[in-house]
């Protein structure tokens with residue numbers, strides 16, 4: 001979308017140069033012709049220095065430097081949930097446009113506060129529910145919308161979460177990560193979440209059954225106890241014609257669509273530092289290519305964990321061990337961020353972006369799921385009308 005953008009790049013500040021931002025937002029902002037990255041901010045000196053050296057933006061530990069700089073028109077806030085509401089409110093008050101990472105705050109009340117602030121400032125916060133922008137999910141939605149949307153939806157996310165979720169309490173993933181799924185359930189079905197029933201075998205191994213206000217059932221399986229060699233995400237939707245499946249953002253299959261390709265593949269994110277084989281597998285081999293890449297990266301990590309004292313790793317294994325396959329799937333990070341930057345210049349244009357209200361819906365669904373786990377009962381969301389079972393969908 002973006003290379004045709006002819007207007008002045010947007011002056012941007014990045015707040016939070018942690019694990020996620022350094023792999024995604026920082027290179028995306030640095031490489032995008034839409035962004036003029038002016039500041040990188042992190043409380044941690046080492047992190048901000050590395051981010052500044054990479055991007056040639058100014059580094060600071062004080063967000064006030066960004067708020068006070070009139071050249072900063074927009075900020076990307078990529079700190080953890082407990083700091084998000086405070087920093088987002090400050091940025092809005094300073095007159096900045098905000099791209100806020102999910103989940104949008106530490107609680108539903110945090111998001112209420114931001115909604116009030118957003119209204120007072122007349123500005124729209126853009127939420128990092130960027131999976132809506134992934135090419136594979138966009139294609140799946142196009143196919144589903146041809147025949148009135150999904151009648152039955154299944155989403156699975158199996159993550160090796162304890163690699164990155166250090167510092168989060170057990171069970172936190174429902175709020176900080178399953179929020180993506182609550183958002184996708186609403187986006188794919190075009191309806192609100194009416195009720196949630198949750199069961200779990202152990203913290204962060206959850207199964208949820210949602211019913212949407214248009215009657216569509218949505219099954220979510222979420223586990224933080226997977227491995228890196230297991231495909232992380234799968235979507236399956238059944239509709240009036242047949243169905244659509246999406247494997248790990250790299251492959252979409254359309255069942256019962258005579259005039260559409262049966263299988264479409266989507267390239268992953270091909271970074272310059274990848275081994276040649278990895279880049280080839282990501283280019284166009286779909287699920288099979290990504291599986292090969294996952295396996296090889298996982299095996300290299302196994303070798304690292306099993307190294308005997310004094311033993312060193314072969315250079316090739318060391319290179320593979322650095323790869324995190326989950327970040328090589330195009331989940332829409334760059335296109336969402338670039339659409340945000342475009343929206344700063346063209347606020348009247350319509351983008352399929354999520355906002356704070358969507359974050360609020362996800363936070364309420366997460367709370368309902370936790371209540372259901374505790375009570376063992378279905379929880380009905382208070383702010384939406386009950387489901388209409390088997391509401392007629394257009395043919």
Ligand SMILES: NC(=O)c1ccc[n+]([C@@H]2O[C@H](COP(=O)([O-])OP(=O)(O)OC[C@H]3O[C@@H](n4cnc5c(N)ncnc54)[C@H](O)[C@@H]3O)[C@@H](O)[C@H]2O)c1
Pocket residue numbers: 015016017018019020021041042043044047061063078079080081083087101102103128129130164176331
């Ligand atoms: N959208 C996605 O697909 C996606 C994927 C992964 C993570 N995330 C989100 O990104 C956010 C960050 O996750 P992470 O894994 O990178 O966390 P992290 O802990 O690695 O990084 C957070 C960084 O923020 C810095 N920080 C905290 N308070 C600050 C402040 N007041 N001013 C400046 N810097 C501050 C910390 O020093 C740290 O470096 C989380 O909200 C997470 O949910 C989104």
